[in-house]
Structure formats: C-alpha cells, structure tokens
Amino acid sequence: MGTHNKPDKKINLASRMDFIEPFHVMRVLKRAKEMQKDGHDVIHMEVGEPDFSTPEPIIAAAKKALNRGLTQYTPAAGILELREAIANFYAERYGVDISPQRILITPGATGALQLVLAVLVNPGDEVLLPDPGYPCNRHYVELFNGKPVAINSDAQNRYQPTLQDIKQKWSERSRALMLASPANPTGSVLSKQELSDISRLVLKQSQGSQTAALIVDEIYHGLTYEEPGEERTATALSLENTDNLFVINSFSKYFGMTGWRLGWVVAPQKYLEALDRLAQNIFLCAPTPAQYAALAAFSDESLEIMEQRRNEFKKRRDLLLPELSNLGFKIAAVPQGAFYLYADCSAISADSMMLSSRILEKTGVAITPGLDFGMHRPEQYVRFAYTTDMERLQQAIERLLKFIQK
Numbered sequence: 478m479g480t481h482n483k484p485d486k487k488i489n490l491a492s493r494m495d496f497i498e499p500f501h502v503m504r505v506l507k508r509a510k511e512m513q514k515d516g517h518d519v520i521h522m523e524v525g526e527p528d529f530s531t532p533e534p535i536i537a538a539a540k541k542a543l544n545r546g547l548t549q550y551t552p553a554a555g556i557l558e559l560r561e562a563i564a565n566f567y568a569e570r571y572g573v574d575i576s577p578q579r580i581l582i583t584p585g586a587t588g589a590l591q592l593v594l595a596v597l598v599n600p601g602d603e604v605l606l607p608d609p610g611y612p613c614n615r616h617y618v619e620l621f622n623g624k625p626v627a628i629n630s631d632a633q634n635r636y637q638p639t640l641q642d643i644k645q646k647w648s649e650r651s652r653a654l655m656l657a658s659p660a661n662p663t664g665s666v667l668s669k670q671e672l673s674d675i676s677r678l679v680l681k682q683s684q685g686s687q688t689a690a691l692i693v694d695e696i697y698h699g700l701t702y703e704e705p706g707e708e709r710t711a712t713a714l715s716l717e718n719t720d721n722l723f724v725i726n727s728f729s730k731y732f733g734m735t736g737w738r739l740g741w742v743v744a745p746q747k748y749l750e751a752l753d754r755l756a757q758n759i760f761l762c763a764p765t766p767a768q769y770a771a772l773a774a775f776s777d778e779s780l781e782i783m784e785q786r787r788n789e790f791k792k793r794r795d796l797l798l799p800e801l802s803n804l805g806f807k808i809a810a811v812p813q814g815a816f817y818l819y820a821d822c823s824a825i826s827a828d829s830m831m832l833s834s835r836i837l838e839k840t841g842v843a844i845t846p847g848l849d850f851g852m853h854r855p856e857q858y859v860r861f862a863y864t865t866d867m868e869r870l871q872q873a874i875e876r877l878l879k880f881i882q883k
C-alpha cells in the first residue's frame with residue numbers, strides 16, 4: 478500500500494524513508510498562502526484542526542502552572558492527577574470503569590499511535606487499516622518495518638471495514654487492526670455492536686500466544702452529532718473484552734488543544750510495563766505545562782464551551798451536507814462525527830487532485846484531495862473540513878456554485 482518514493486542517491490537515508498509520503502494538502506496550503514500574499518481571499522476548508530482556540534479555563538490553568546514553576550519532567554506515563562481525571566471522565570461520560578494505571582499520557586495521539594505500534598509490530602508483521610484513512614498510520618507501521626495492509630472501504634459500508642473484509646485480509650503475519658471512530662477523512666462512526674463484532678473477530682484471529690490486537694483511535698470522540706435522545710457514541714472501552722484493545726485519544730480536537738501536543742492511550746494491563754519503558758526512552762514525558770493545563774479541560778466550565786463548539790460544528794455539517802450535494806458532490810454516507818465531509822466529486826471531475834487545484838485557483842476555496850487518505854479511488858474524492866465559520870462556509874458555497882456553473 479502507498480507509493481514508493483525514488484531514493485535520493487546523494488544522501489544516505491534509511492530505506493524506510495522511501496515509503497514516507499508528504500501530505501499532498503501541503504501543496505494546496507502553500508499555494509493558498511501564496512494567493513493570500515497576493516491579496517486573494519482564501520477560505521480554508523483543508524485544515525484538520527478546530528478553528529476555535531483553546532478554551533480560556535485551560536489557558537488560565539496553564540498560566541497558573543507556569544507561574545508555579547511546573548516545568549520539569551513528569552513520570553513517563555504522565556501526572557497521576559491527569560490520568561485520574563481522564564478515568565473520571567470515562568466514568569461520568571460513558572459509564573465505564575477504567576483504572577488510571579491503564580492510562581498513559583503521550584505527546585498527542587501521534588505519540589500514542591507510535592508507542593503502541595512500536596511495542597506490537599515486528600519487522601514483516603502486517604497491520605490492517607481502512608483506506609481511506611488517516612494517512613500517518615501506514616507510515617507509523619512502516620517506521621517499525623511492518624507492512625500496512627489496506628482494507629478498501631466504500632460508502633455503502635460507511636467507509637469502515639466489514640467483518641468479511643477483515644477475514645479476507647487477515648494472514649498469519651497479521652498482528653493488529655487499526656480503526657478510527659469517528660474517522661478521518663469520512664466522519665464515519667462505528668456503533669457499539671459493530672465494534673463488538675469486530676473485536677470478537679480480531680480476538681479469534683489470535684494464534685498461539687500471539688494475541689491479535691485491536692487499536693481504536695477515538696481522537697474525534699466528543700465531536701459526534703447524535704440527535705437529542707439518541708445514545709452517545711460508544712467508546713470501544715465499553716466492550717466486554719478489552720484484553721487486546723488499545724484505545725487512543727487526544728486533547729487536540731474536542732478539547733481544542735492541537736498545539737499543546739497531548740494525548741493518551743488506554744492499554745491492557747499486561748502491556749503497561751512495556752509501554753511505560755518505551756515511553757521513558759522515546760519521549761521522557763508529554764509536555765508538563767500542557768498536562769497541568771489539561772486538568773482544567775474536564776471542568777464544567779470547559780465542557781460547556783466544548784459542547785457549544787460541538788453544536789456549532791453540527792450546524793456547519795447540516796448546512797454543508799445538502800448544499801454540497803446540490804452542487805454535485807455526492808456524500809453517500811452521512812458523517813456522524815469529526816469535522817469532515819468526504820465527497821465523491823466524480824460527477825464534476827475525474828481527477829480530484831486537479832479539481833482541488835482548480836477550485837483553489839478559481840475560487841480561493843482550499844480543500845484536500847483524496848490522495849492524502851490512501852490509494853483506494855483517491856481521484857474520485859475530496860475532503861471538506863468545516864473548520865471555518867458559517868458565514869465563510871456560505872461564501873464558499875456561493876463561490877463553488879459559480880465555479881460549477883461555468
């Protein structure tokens with residue numbers, strides 16, 4: 478899966494670098510910046526982070542921590558107060574009982590994903606992951622000389638792998654399945670029943686003493702758009718069996734803390750010592766001021782701000798869904814979470830890369846081409862991020878309408 482970059486003979490790079498691709502959206506972003514410099518008005522719908530800055534109570538807590546001189550290393554697994562606060566959050570929000578000992582604080586979900594794959598993947602081991610998906614995941618697998626195995630996923634299955642897909646792709650070298658719910662770039666959410674069926678299937682694939690692992694990235698949890706009265710999106714931690722389950726999460730998205738670099742992993746008891754030992758070596762610890770700041774993320778005041786923002790995101794999604802469909806962007810699977818719309822643009826163009834460039838040049842609306850999310854029909858898709866306000870979204874729709882009518 479993925480492309481193979483041509484090695485540069487002039488520098489001595491490890492061969493794994495041949496498989497690490499840049500974000501194609503960076504080209505869009507670079508061009509968008511140039512256009513802005515030339516005085517064009519660019520509407521950013523390519524950015525994968527909330528447009529809201531960190532809630533004030535969290536910033537105030539950070540300032541307090543800095544004034545108290547809390548700037549030194551913490552234990553590798555993070556400060557106990559924060560691990561306890563996260564455990565408390567799972568109990569209150571999801572009704573699941575997690576020991577704080579099972580929670581390790583990491584430098585973003587990025588740190589957690591690398592940590593987990595590092596302790597699981599031997600050279601040549603396969604890790605299954607859906608395509609389209611978060612592009613970095615396959616690179617992390619490559620980083621440990623594992624082999625990412627794509628499960629091509631389509632709108633009819635809400636871009637999530639089916640049990641049959643998983644069975645078909647699983648081989649004796651497969652070590653783990655990685656999922657995200659809600660997912661990037663599709664906003665697709667897995668129900669508790671779906672998670673439970675997948676978890677049972679993965680466990681069944683275990684061979685001898687080798688337990689097959691399930692890694693669920695819940696970084697967009699909280700940003701889900703249930704209707705009033707509907708059950709809140711389930712965490713994989715509410716499943717019956719969590720012996721082979723690694724749940725990744727972060728303060729980046731729901732809590733609006735992308736730049737603070739703070740995430741966590743909830744791991745099975747038996748892996749904790751290894752994860753802690755490796756975290757000591759590769760990170761030492763997650764940023765200390767960020768950890769103290771995040772203690773304020775669970776206060777009623779902060780959660781109220783987060784919920785207001787969630788409602789705002791829902792409004793944006795509900796505005797864009799029908800408007801983009803009217804313009805010819807087909808969104809066959811209604812996204813129930815995150816802040817992305819993954820749209821089939823084949824009725825407008827056969828080449829999504831070229832289309833996103835042309836849209837940017839002609840309208841100043843920046844979007845992400847499908848190629849950033851894998852190799853499964855990327856030319857057919859673009860991702861719209863609704864990380865800009867309603868007024869700007871409305872303007873983007875007007876500009877896109879003019880572009881398409883031409």
Ligand SMILES: Cc1ncc(COP(=O)(O)O)c(C=O)c1O
Binds near residue numbers: 525584661694740
């Ligand atoms: C699915 C997914 N996982 C992980 C990350 C990385 O997040 P963090 O900022 O917590 O490292 C992102 C960022 O966009 C993401 O979309």
